Amino acid sequence: MMTLVELTSSPTTAWHLVETRDNDIGIAERAALGTTARVVVWPSESLTVALRAIDHELEILDRQANRFRPDSEISILNRSQAEHFLLSAGLAEAIAVALAAARWTEGLVDPTVGGSLVSLGYDRDFATIKPDGCDQILPVPPAPGWSSVRLEGRLCRRPRGVVLDLGATAKALGADRAAMAAIGQLGNCGGVLVSLGGDIALAGHAPVHGWPILVVEDPDSHPGAATQVVRLDRGAVATSSIACRRWRRGQQEHHHIVDPRTGLPSAGPWRTATVAASSCTEANAASTALMVDGGALDWLSRFGLPARLVGHDGSVYLLGRWPEEEQGALQVQPIDHLGPRTTALRGTP
């Protein structure tokens, strides 16, 4: 039914072909960045070229921004006692995007929550965290604040002891980078969809009526949750949720979305938030902000981004132009709300 595409010698980067009833497209998946990467390409014969380009982008991002990879650039930065760093262009871009997201969301999405996450027990690869671990709970500090980090080009100033975590933006940035890299390799012919753990970026030309995307929560934790198929012809869609990545410390259950104002897992009214925007980075920043503070609805409404929200009881709410009907068109405006960045968002790292 499916075979393995050996693009490299590393088993962790082997792509699995995914079967589809649509013969004009090629689909492949593999593990990446601690989640699953899915690539959909039309025409189908472009798949191999696209995967090679995406492999390159994902490997670079992993080496730059993976907090749990000891030899990554950000791990070295976080361990360092220095305050000034000359970053690679790629990590500089990733941090610039994280700071832009913090500014745009008025601090609800903050890359300085790393210390809080470590104190909560999210200090290692999530796969190695014991879900019911009884480790001692450390005092959890609020995030120092994104404005304490300065970035001028590739020069970064980070106060000693501030642990950066780009989890709220790096995966989405990876999807944006990967999609653009793939379509670039394809000469802007055809279309590409890149999904990193459900954060989806598009590039090139969409299929007729758009890419059909199933909006769904984690099927393991919420098997009966409401679903919807929407069609996206450009831009991106991203989801933040507390339905997954949960663990226990002591008597308390934690999840990975931290409110930077308290340093504790967010306690907003939503279980899952999905937002569509012009870029995956922007969509993910918005969805995370909604998860951190339910009051961010007012904030998001100002930008007109469509959103689909799921309450803790499973109730579904739609915001803006999110379609109500099945197979409805999800339309986004080509406006970059994150503003200019130090390097081109989709440039070569």
Next chain:
Amino acid sequence: MNEDYRDHDRRRLLGPTMPEPPRASPRESGLRHVRRVSNWSLAALVLGVGTATAALARTIPVTTTGTVTTASPGSVTGSSTSTNQTSPTLTGPVATTSASGVTTVVASPSGGASSSATASRATGNAGDS
């Protein structure tokens, strides 16, 4: 099917189980509550998509150099470039928004055509959402 909120008391959302929408607003920018359809019906939809995908699976030969070709009837084959191709019309979902990771396909390490698609949660670290 759907209903608009008509809450004129503008308050911020308060508790974990009390999502309070903003005050009444135009349909274009307001929050709309979607009444839920039967969970069983929706679960059947998800299951149906997976089942149909597996049932329609086809064999895809892969060369040792990693070049992917398709051999299914009606598929796009040959060396034509996409320049002259028109956009396809897709019939079913090609990706999901599940924040824990999309459905993962377990493939036969030997490259054979014997394995079946299963869902598994992706775990890891670098990208949280």
